[in-house]
Amino acid sequence: xxxxxxxxxxxxxxxxxxxxxxxxxxxxxxxxxxxxxxxxxxxxxxxxxxxxxxxxxxxxxxxxxxxxxxxxxxxxxxxxxxxxxxxxx
Numbered sequence: 001x002x003x004x005x006x007x008x009x010x011x012x013x014x015x016x017x018x019x020x021x022x023x024x025x026x027x028x029x030x031x032x033x034x035x036x037x038x039x040x041x042x043x044x045x046x047x048x049x050x051x052x053x054x055x056x057x058x059x060x061x062x063x064x065x066x067x068x069x070x071x072x073x074x075x076x077x078x079x080x081x082x083x084x085x086x087x088x089x
Contacts, residue, residue, distance in 0.1 A: 023071065038062050 042058035049057075 019072070034067060035062065038065050 038061055039058050042061045043054055046054045046057050
């Protein structure tokens with residue numbers, strides 16, 4: 001009985017890995033236009049400020065405005081930006 005549960009769990013785990021791998025391998029690279037727009041607008045607004053401040057403000061704006069996509073079968077959602085967004089609140 002215990003081996004049966006373990007085997008089913010391993011099968012689900014391997015299926016998730018296969019789906020994620022297929023998505024990575026078969027996804028065509030693309031530019032993140034939303035991110036480029038957010039960064040560009042922020043850099044324009046902070047013209048004249050030191051570079052480190054510009055980057056910080058651009059990153060903060062990115063964390064607040066960027067859309068987070070949740071794919072099917074994905075257990076980990078978002079990225080470093082979303083973690084930082086939670087800490088900034």
